[in-house]
Amino acid sequence: MTAEGKALKEGYQWEAKAQWRRPPLKDELSVSVCFFFGTKRKADLDNFNKLWADSLTGIVYEDDSQIAELHLYRAYDKQKPRIEITVSSHASLRPQKAAVQKQSRLGAL
Numbered sequence: 001m002t003a004e005g006k007a008l009k010e011g012y013q014w015e016a017k018a019q020w021r022r023p024p025l026k027d028e029l030s031v032s033v034c035f036f037f038g039t040k041r042k043a044d045l046d047n048f049n050k051l052w053a054d055s056l057t058g059i060v061y062e063d064d065s066q067i068a069e070l071h072l073y074r075a076y077d078k079q080k081p082r083i084e085i086t087v088s089s090h091a092s093l094r095p096q097k098a099a100v101q102k103q104s105r106l107g108a109l
Contacts, residue, residue: 005051008051009051009054009055012051012052012055012056012083013055013056013059016055016056016059016060017059020059020060024058024059024060024061024062025060025061025062025066025087025089026061026062026066027066027089027090027091028066028067028068028089028090029061029066029067029068029069029087029088029089029090030067030068030069030070030071030087030088030089030090031067031069031070031071031085031086031087031088032070032071032073032085032086033049033052033070033071033072033073033083033084033085033086034073034074034075034083034084034085035048035072035073035074035075035083036075036076036077036080036081036082036083036084037074037075037076037077037081038076038077038078038081039076039078040076043074045072045074048083049070049072052083052085053067056085060087061087068090069090
C-alpha cells in the first residue's frame, strides 16, 4: 500500500473510532456504503471498496469477512465529499433465530 493509502486508511480508522462506541460486532452483516464524490469525474466503485472495509476491521466488526451483503452507491456533493456507511445485522441468513434488525450508522469517514 502506498504512503497515501496508509494515511487515508489511518484517517478512516480514527474517524470510525470516534463514532463507534461499542465493541466490534460478531454477527454476519449487511453493509450499505454511499460514496459522495466532490466531482462527477468517472470513478470505479470497486476501487474504493477494500480500503474502507479493512479500516473498520477490529473497530466496527471483528473482520470484514463477516459482510454477507454489500450495497455500494455513488452520489455527488461538491461541498462535502464523504463516505456514509450503514451496518446492520444480517439476520436473514439465520432463520432459526429471531429476525431482530440492529442497525447502526457511521457518519462521514
